[in-house]
Amino acid sequence: MPAVATNGPVHVVGAGLLGASVGLGLTTRGVHVTLEDTSPTALALARDVGAGAPAAPGDPEPVLVVVATPPDVAARTVAAQLRAHPNALVTDVASVKSAILGDLAAMPASERPGWERYIGSHPMAGRERSGAAGASADLFAARPWVITDGGTSGPAAVLAVRALAVDLGAIPVELTPQEHDDAVALVSHLPQLAASLVAAQLADAPDAALALAGQGLRDVTRIAASDPVLWAAILAGNAAPVARALRGVAEGIERLLPALDAAATAGLTAPGALHTLAATIAAGNAGVVRIPGKHGGAPRRYGEVTVLVPDRPGELGRLFGEVGEVGVNIEDLTLEHSPRQRVGMATLAVVPAAARMLEEALELRGWRVVYR
C-alpha cells in the first residue's frame, strides 16, 4: 500500500456518489473514515459498500472533513463542521464554488469560526447516476480535482485538499472560485443543457423518425439521462455563468433562424443565408479542436482502422488479442451499433504509422476491414 499524504481520520458528510467514493478510496488506502448522512438508508448503504464507519461518540477527531452534500446545503454544512471540529480542515466537493463561499461569507463570523480552515474544491468526476451503490474507490482516478481559494483560505487547507486529491489518484488544479464556475458553466453545464434541450424535442417524435437515429444523435443526447433535482440545484448554484454561456448559444440561434427562414423561401439565392449557415458550422470546427485529446495536451490525430465484428461472444476479444499480437496499442475505440443485424463496426484509433500495417495484418487473419 503506497503511503498516503492524508495523515489522520477523515469525516465525510453526505454519503452519496461522491462522498461514498471518497470514503471508499480513502478506506482502500488505509485511512480511517467516518460517515454522516441525514438519510439512515444512504448511511447504511455507504457503510455496506465499504466507504467507512457511521460516526459515533468517542470517535477520534478528524484531521479533514469532506462535505459532500448537494450544493444547496453545502455552506451551512461547512459552517456546522467548522464549529463541530475546531481543529479540522474542511472542504466541500460541490460542482459550484462561488455561491457556497458567498453563502459562508454572508454568515456572522461566529457561525463559521476559523474559516481559514475551509477551502472549496470540486473533483471533476462522476456519472449521471447518483448514490452510494454506484460509488467507486477509483472514481477520481486521473481526473482533475479543482481547488478554489477565494482569498479566505489558509495554506493548511490548500495542502490538505491537494493531499486528498493526490491520495485518491486525482490531479490537483488550482483556480479561483469564479474561474471554476465560468469553466464548468462552459464545459459541463452548457453541454448538459444542450443535450437535454435536443433530447426534449424527441419526446413526441414519430417512431419512424426515431428509427433513423444514428451515432450523432446518440452522442449529443447521451447525458440527457441526468437527475433533474440534482441539476436544478447545480444550475441554480451557478446561474449567472450558465446564463452567460447559454446566451452565447441563444445568439447563435438568433443568427441562424432568419438565415433558415430566408433559405426556406428563396433557397440558395437568399443573400447571406448560406454564409451564416456555413459560418455556424465553421465556428464549431474552431471550438472543437481546442478540446484536449487523450492523455491531456494538444489533440492528436490518430490513424483509424475499422473492422466488422460479428456479434458473438469472444469476437471482440479475438480481435483485440490479434491487435495485441501485432504489437499495436489501441488509443481509442468506437463501437457502432448495427440495428437489426448482428454485426458491429469497431473503429480503433492507433498511432498513424501503425494504421496501414494493422489493416493488412488483420485482413491476413481473416477480418473484414472497412476502408473509409
Add this chain to the structure above:
Amino acid sequence: MPAVATNGPVHVVGAGLLGASVGLGLTTRGVHVTLEDTSPTALALARDVGAGAPAAPGDPEPVLVVVATPPDVAARTVAAQLRAHPNALVTDVASVKSAILGDLAAMPASERPGWERYIGSHPMAGRERSGAAGASADLFAARPWVITDGGTSGPAAVLAVRALAVDLGAIPVELTPQEHDDAVALVSHLPQLAASLVAAQLADAPDAALALAGQGLRDVTRIAASDPVLWAAILAGNAAPVARALRGVAEGIERLLPALDAAATAGLTAPGALHTLAATIAAGNAGVVRIPGKHGGAPRRYGEVTVLVPDRPGELGRLFGEVGEVGVNIEDLTLEHSPRQRVGMATLAVVPAAARMLEEALELRGWRVVYR
C-alpha cells in the same frame, strides 16, 4: 458471392463519399459500375479505390442511375440523367428530399421526361469526412436507406432502389419526402447544430477551462468537426423543418434564461425557477429514452462492468479474450480517456444477468474491477 437484385449496369454521378461507396459496394458484389464527376481528380480517385470505371462512349446502357451530387445540384442532375438514359431508373441520395422533388416538379415536363422513373432516396450512413478516399463498400451495412415516393414515382423505381439498398446491406424504409425531411431535421440536423453551437463557445475559452473537459463535453461536440460548405447546402435544402426543430430548442432556452436570471439574484427562493430548471432536464429524460437501443427496437437496460485497463499493447485484447472465455457477449463498450496517466477505463455493457458473474470472473483473473 450472393446473388444481387440489381440486374444490370449502374451509373453513378458524383464520386464523393456516398457515390464512391455505392460504386465500391456494387463492384464488390459483381455489378458493373460506371462513374461520372465534374472533377477529374475526384473521378480518378474513385476509379482508383475500385468504385467503378469512368463512363465512356459505347458503355452499355445502365438499368439504374444513382445521383450522388451535393443537394444543390441534385435535381438538375436527375433531370439530365432522365434525358440521357431514357430506359433507366434514377435515384438521388441527398440528405434532403422535398426540395429536390420540388425543383424537379417545377421544371417543364420536357426537361424531365418519364420522371416516374425517378424516386428520391437517402441512405442514413456516412461520416463527417467526405470524398472517395473515405469510401467503403460497407458504408451502408445495417443502416436505414430511406426511399421517398412523393406520389410521382412508378413501382419500377421503388423496386429498383429497394433492390439497391438490400444489395448494399442496408434496410429499406419507405417514408414520404416530408416525413423524411421532418425526421432528419430532428435526428440529424438539429443535433449537428447543437454540437456546433456548443463547440463554438469553446473557441475563446481559457486553456484552464478546457483542461476540465470531460466525456460529456466530448460527446456533445463530437460531430462539430463537420464540413461547413456541405452542411450549408444540407441546412438550406431542409430549411423549414430545421427551423421548426431549432425553434423548439429556442423556446426551451427562452424559458430557461429568466429562470437562471432569477436564480442568480434570488437563489433557491426565486419562485418557479427551480421548477423550470428541473423540468428542462426531465423533458430531456423523456426524450432520450425514445432513442432505439442496439439492434433496433426498444432501448434495453444493460448491466455494466467497468475495468481498469493499463495502456499497453495487448491489454484490451487480453481483457476481451477473457470476457469471451467466460462466454459473455459485449453489447457495447465505452473506453474512457485518462489524461496524463496511462490507464483507461473500459465499461462493458452486458446482459444484466451476466454482470455480477463477469465482475467476479474478471477479478479472479487479476483485473481491477471498478465498482460504480
